[in-house]
Amino acid sequence: MIKYYYGGKIGMEIFLEKAFNGECIRIRYGEKTKTNIIIDSGTGIFAKTFKKLIDKIIQNNEVIDLLILTHIDDDHINGFRRSISNINGKYIKKIWLNGEPIQYYNNQTHSPKNIGGLVETIRTKGINLITPILGGTMERIGEADLTVLTPRYEDMINVSRKIERLTPHGECNKYSLSFDELSIIDEYKPDNSNTNKASISFIFSYEYKNIAFLGDAHAEDIIYGLSRYWNGKPIDIVKLSHHGSKYNVNDKLLSMLGSHKFIISKKSAVHKETIGRLLSYGESVEIYCNYKWWTSVRFFTVQDKSKYLDTNKLKMFVIGQDGIVIE
Numbered sequence: 001m002i003k004y005y006y007g008g009k010i011g012m013e014i015f016l017e018k019a020f021n022g023e024c025i026r027i028r029y030g031e032k033t034k035t036n037i038i039i040d041s042g043t044g045i046f047a048k049t050f051k052k053l054i055d056k057i058i059q060n061n062e063v064i065d066l067l068i069l070t071h072i073d074d075d076h077i078n079g080f081r082r083s084i085s086n087i088n089g090k091y092i093k094k095i096w097l098n099g100e101p102i103q104y105y106n107n108q109t110h111s112p113k114n115i116g117g118l119v120e121t122i123r124t125k126g127i128n129l130i131t132p133i134l135g136g137t138m139e140r141i142g143e144a145d146l147t148v149l150t151p152r153y154e155d156m157i158n159v160s161r162k163i164e165r166l167t168p169h170g171e172c173n174k175y176s177l178s179f180d181e182l183s184i185i186d187e188y189k190p191d192n193s194n195t196n197k198a199s200i201s202f203i204f205s206y207e208y209k210n211i212a213f214l215g216d217a218h219a220e221d222i223i224y225g226l227s228r229y230w231n232g233k234p235i236d237i238v239k240l241s242h243h244g245s246k247y248n249v250n251d252k253l254l255s256m257l258g259s260h261k262f263i264i265s266k267k268s269a270v271h272k273e274t275i276g277r278l279l280s281y282g283e284s285v286e287i288y289c290n291y292k293w294w295t296s297v298r299f300f301t302v303q304d305k306s307k308y309l310d311t312n313k314l315k316m317f318v319i320g321q322d323g324i325v326i327e
Contacts (some may be wrong), residue, residue: 001319004209012206016265016290016319019046022075023265029206035142036065039213041079050079058091066141069097071199071214081118089125096133098198133200135225144206146311149225150217151198178303179276186273191218191247203230212257214241219253226256239263246271261286269293279314286315288318
């Protein structure tokens with residue numbers, strides 16, 4: 001949990017759930033009346049925990065004011081899809097989901113085949129389903145403003161006519177290279193997933209804080225959305241796109257975002273190129289995670305540790321139950 005204080009009181013909390021290699025983030029804020037926004041719901045094995053999260057909010061006499069399902073890949077949507085039958089719809093006021101046209105979901109290799117059934121179930125439960133959500137959408141939820149950056153309408157239409165190619169996830173072991181060595185051979189290649197291209201990304205603005213939640217959106221589309229829809233105010237912290245994938249972050253995007261604080265939601269190790277790009281952009285970088293994934297492999301070389309970790313040019317944090325305060 002990340003905590004922000006206003007006037008000596010906790011004004012906003014960000015919960016980064018342990019959703020395995022999926023994603024589920026909850027924002028809770030408001031001075032008098034608490035507002036809850038949930039972003040994505042993790043994988044299918046996270047479904048029971050997702051249901052407990054909903055129950056906890058209800059038991060606290062609160063509701064889910066907005067559930068944002070950024071796109072239809074199973075690591076973002078299956079927690080909700082597998083638990084919705086046991087959830088009372090009256091406690092979810094609104095859902096953002098690019099859930100129509102139905103042909104958009106045919107033949108997806110990495111996405112639930114029965115998304116149409118989910119859309120039907122949402123409506124049967126009387127939940128207000130808002131679709132499509134496109135770049136340029138602006139909405140006030142409680143005391144916060146949301147500015148949607150992606151997707152573009154033409155991307156939504158185009159992706160409905162294409163079949164997502166199954167991208168192999170195998171990677172050669174680059175952890176043995178230091179960040180400095182890796183920077184010499186690092187070459188940015190953009191994400192080619194069609195469902196990711198249709199992902200909702202947005203900026204959450206509350207009090208004087210602006211937080212970018214980038215879903216799994218393509219870097220090029222986020223850049224377009226920032227240049228067209230954002231007011232240019234500083235971004236305090238960024239939830240990196242696609243679990244910190246090297247295919248979804250580039251130098252131009254980092255320059256436009258202008259933040260040195262990042263959130264990564266992932267259980268296994270991220271691409272080392274991603275962290276290297278963050279370091280090459282900022283003088284100091286802070287990364288907040290829900291798992292200590294860098295210990296699962298020998299992620300940092302001796303040179304990395306002495307040059308970046310020991311000098312605090314790179315700070316790694318795991319967000320536990322007690323939370324962490326970000327200034």
